[in-house]
Amino acid sequence: MEKASINPLLITVAPTGAETAKADFPALPTTIAELVATAQECEAAGAAMIHVHIRDDVHAPTLELARLQETVAALREGSGLVIQLSTGGSVHDPFDARLRVLEAAPDSCSLTMGTTNFGDDVFLNPWPFVCDLYQAAQGLGIAPEFELFDLGHVHALGRLLRRYGLPVGGKVHCDLVMGVPGGMPGTADALVAAVAALPPEVTSWGATGIGRASLPVALASLSKGGHLRVGMEDTLTYAPGQPVESNRTLVERVVTLGGLAQRDVMSRAGARALLGLDSAC
Numbered sequence: 001m002e003k004a005s006i007n008p009l010l011i012t013v014a015p016t017g018a019e020t021a022k023a024d025f026p027a028l029p030t031t032i033a034e035l036v037a038t039a040q041e042c043e044a045a046g047a048a049m050i051h052v053h054i055r056d057d058v059h060a061p062t063l064e065l066a067r068l069q070e071t072v073a074a075l076r077e078g079s080g081l082v083i084q085l086s087t088g089g090s091v092h093d094p095f096d097a098r099l100r101v102l103e104a105a106p107d108s109c110s111l112t113m114g115t116t117n118f119g120d121d122v123f124l125n126p127w128p129f130v131c132d133l134y135q136a137a138q139g140l141g142i143a144p145e146f147e148l149f150d151l152g153h154v155h156a157l158g159r160l161l162r163r164y165g166l167p168v169g170g171k172v173h174c175d176l177v178m179g180v181p182g183g184m185p186g187t188a189d190a191l192v193a194a195v196a197a198l199p200p201e202v203t204s205w206g207a208t209g210i211g212r213a214s215l216p217v218a219l220a221s222l223s224k225g226g227h228l229r230v231g232m233e234d235t236l237t238y239a240p241g242q243p244v245e246s247n248r249t250l251v252e253r254v255v256t257l258g259g260l261a262q263r264d265v266m267s268r269a270g271a272r273a274l275l276g277l278d279s280a281c
Helices: 032-045 065-078 095-104 127-140 151-164 188-197 211-224 247-260 268-275
Strands: 011-013 049-052 082-085 108-112 116-118 121-123 143-148 173-178 204-209 227-230 237-239
Touching: 011 032, 011 247, 032 049, 032 065, 032 247, 049 065, 065 082, 065 095, 082 095, 082 268, 095 127, 108 127, 127 143, 127 151, 143 151, 151 188, 173 188, 173 211, 188 211, 204 211, 211 227, 211 247, 227 247, 237 247
Parallel strands: 011 049, 011 227, 049 082, 082 108, 108 143, 143 173, 173 204, 204 227
Antiparallel strands: 116 121
């Protein structure tokens, strides 16, 4: 009998983001057809969840509800991945449009736990908006992934859970986003500090390393038993002087790293259970 993995590895692929221009990086998947093809490749490589930003017909970031709904439907038809929509959008999107993302009925949504400097911009997530978004996700049965860019966000997560209770399904999954200019650094020391400060309600966590932090964060997260998010949203360089060819290659790399750490990749069913989606139905 095949032995089940003691600590399976959830791999999330974040293929696009809102910052990189298609003209600057033609391999970036921005059309619905490209996103579906990317989802299929990455699922075959070992990903179980996809974190989705969408673009309009000229490849600019958008939160147009009809396009979000069309994207969710196409991904559900074309892949078995758990679909997580970004409620962050771009740093310029208004709060009401970010709240309406939930109307596209994803399995999961990102939920950033506070405002952070984001390069030269400011990613605004004031407390009242965080509370509104969380309660809306609870009401719609959507599993949030709490995005933590700083230790202050870790503290805010505990405050949110104490005030409004657990998500639908009872599981609390968060992602440490590390290496953003203005957020916590992408180092093993920062990861250990953030994990130590997580509130007791957290049932699982992963980490995302931005740019050059991608590999250090991946290795540190694997060492601490965490999960991983990778993709062209977060890094466009595979190695010095070597651009990323596709999201699939980034997934394949962490599958290999996970194997070295004796972490088998998590199935879609495992990802749904981890997020509390089955019990939320």
